[in-house]
Amino acid sequence: DAKTTQPPSMDCAEGRAANLPCNHSTISGNEYVYWYRQIHSQGPQYIIHGLKNNETNEMASLIITEDRKSSTLILPHATLRDTAVYYCIVRVRGGGISNFGNEKLTFGTGTRLTIIP
Amino acid sequence: ETGVTQTPRHLVMGMTNKKSLKCEQHLGHNAMYWYKQSAKKPLELMFVYSLEERVENNSVPSRFSPECPNSSHLFLHLHTLQPEDSALYLCASSQGLGGDTDTQYFGPGTRLTVL
Numbered sequence: 001d002a003k004t005t006q007p008p009s010m011d012c013a014e015g016r017a018a019n020l021p022c023n024h025s026t027i028s029g030n031e032y033v034y035w036y037r038q039i040h041s042q043g044p045q046y047i048i049h050g051l052k053n054n055e056t057n058e059m060a061s062l063i064i065t066e067d068r069k070s071s072t073l074i075l076p077h078a079t080l081r082d083t084a085v086y087y088c089i090v091r092v093r094g095g096g097i098s099n100f101g102n103e104k105l106t107f108g109t110g111t112r113l114t115i116i117p
Numbered sequence: 118e119t120g121v122t123q124t125p126r127h128l129v130m131g132m133t134n135k136k137s138l139k140c141e142q143h144l145g146h147n148a149m150y151w152y153k154q155s156a157k158k159p160l161e162l163m164f165v166y167s168l169e170e171r172v173e174n175n176s177v178p179s180r181f182s183p184e185c186p187n188s189s190h191l192f193l194h195l196h197t198l199q200p201e202d203s204a205l206y207l208c209a210s211s212q213g214l215g216g217d218t219d220t221q222y223f224g225p226g227t228r229l230t231v232l
Contacts, residue, residue, distance in 0.1 A: 043207050044223045046220055093216060
């Protein structure tokens with residue numbers, strides 16, 4: 001799986017949009033970009049994923065550059081409950097049969113996002 | 118709530134004890150996973166089950182023994198653990214293993230301390 005680079009920490013004012021960048025310059029054509037977050041000592045929470053088109057769901061938007069070498073996760077109206085470590089992951093999707101390498105989620109160090117009241 | 122529950126949330130055990138971690142998913146998924154997360158190492162995938170069949174992972178010590186009696190339940194049986202096994206143990210599930218079905222949803226984890 002391609003490696004990702006994220007800033008170690010960011011602050012965002014409550015109510016503002018939080019924009020979290022991720023670089024994945026070695027991403028392969030069949031690798032997807034996934035975002036998870038983890039609040040201290042809790043399980044990771046799935047946020048969103050995409051291949052090359054921008055994606056939006058009830059939690060966030062994912063903007064992927066045309067060359068796919070970087071992406072940005074956008075939390076449109078950050079709240080205090082969005083304070084967490086955010087992980088950007090690139091991975092090949094499973095092929096429908098077990099392949100231990102494909103199932104594995106590899107988290108880097110992530111970005112610690114702090115929402116300021 | 119993600120639809121994946123884990124019990125207990127916290128567990129303290131001695132090296133000679135036998136204990137089990139339980140995971141239950143209410144999502145109708147067919148694949149379940151055990152991960153280990155410690156301060157010293159990144160997220161480590163331990164076991165994968167798909168339709169109650171296990172994908173072998175030879176790198177996991179035999180003191181960890183998984184069990185998947187049905188597609189909704191997953192257990193991790195622990196015996197003769199070492200202090201370095203202290204970690205957050207996470208269960209996850211996904212609809213399947215391929216294509217649009219392999220997004221994993223995690224439970225809250227069990228914080229295990231081995232004395």
